[in-house]
């Protein structure tokens with residue numbers, strides 16, 4: 001059942017547009033800001049028919065288009081500075097991020113640097129961006145990171161050997177334009193990895209710790225946390241994943257499933273940016289650095305183990321997840337309904353054929369202590385976990401995820 005509204009805050013893009021062919025709305029949105037448009041994309045998408053059509057639609061609107069087509073996956077910081085160097089002396093009024101999370105995050109960071117100067121590391125952490133930035137229009141081609149709706153950009157910093165986040169309400173895209181047709185070309189492995197990312201955003205946000213509502217949470221410089229608004233969106237997103245992810249993976253041509261996942265990814269971004277994720281994300285950062293596994297594969301693999309660790313504290317939410325994923329929980333007591341939720345989560349992860357254990361990613365048993373220790377560095381994510389986590393807690397999760405217990 002739906003609880004009466006108690007407290008809620010959401011920070012979102014000014015415009016959110018969803019639907020087939022809506023990518024052609026981008027030219028009109030961009031024209032609001034001036035005539036000089038930068039498109040950030042990656043080498044694969046730079047030569048795609050979809051990019052050519054986007055550029056044509058912008059030029060037909062008399063906009064001057066510059067394409068930066070060299071964004072690298074996972075967004076290494078030197079590439080961002082190369083882009084800024086190439087743009088020296090150019091006037092840019094609006095930036096379009098066309099691609100997966102890497103390209104959308106590129107657009108966000110480029111917008112920060114073009115507006116405020118400096119280098120990416122000047123803005124790591126929360127609320128370090130001093131003010132508004134050039135408008136970004138996010139056009140995702142994966143479903144997905146949800147970056148189109150988030151206040152976050154994730155970069156890979158080779159000097160630190162880590163992924164680092166820039167988090168600020170100023171980098172929420174002005175517009176998120178979610179056209180599922182752009183994801184039709186995703187091969188099954190990419191659909192699985194990016195769809196798992198979406199699923200984990202939704203489940204971790206829905207099961208995150210609930211903070212006491214205070215009036216300061218509504219101000220822009222405070223991290224919001226799970227609330228009644230993020231809960232409704234997350235639960236709808238989980239239901240969409242339940243109906244769409246496995247079909248999109250097995251039947252890439254299924255337009256209904258692609259549309260469902262595009263929407264689910266957007267919902268995942270909306271909640272991730274406001275409620276925040278937790279332990280699966282904290283543990284994935286060192287795992288990803290060690291194994292170079294795609295982010296979605298790592299978080300998806302970890303989710304069942306994290307959910308089991310958190311079980312005692314999230315039984316009501318797991319029961320709701322069970323229902324959202326289509327389980328009939330009538331007549332079950334709360335614990336049995338929660339077990340059904342865990343099983344339903346397992347089933348989604350198994351059906352998209354992610355590797356089941358950390359061992360399958362090439363992690364060695366001798367790496368586990370270091371992974372556990374480094375996970376605790378993501379303090380905000382660790383603090384957002386519904387069960388308080390210390391070194392012993394994270395160690396027990398990584399050992400379970402290694403052995404498949």
Ligand code: NAD
Nearest residue numbers: 044073074100101102141142145147150152153154185186
């Ligand atoms: P990606 O952007 O790194 O792209 C991965 C590969 O998929 C690339 O080779 C790309 O060309 C290809 N690809 C993209 N769309 C395609 C399509 N339609 N058809 C065929 N190939 C396509 O992948 P991603 O998973 O979307 O993004 C990952 C990045 O996003 C990571 O850096 C991650 O940390 C970050 N991320 C950011 C946020 C946020 O809120 N900003 C949230 C989650 C993850």
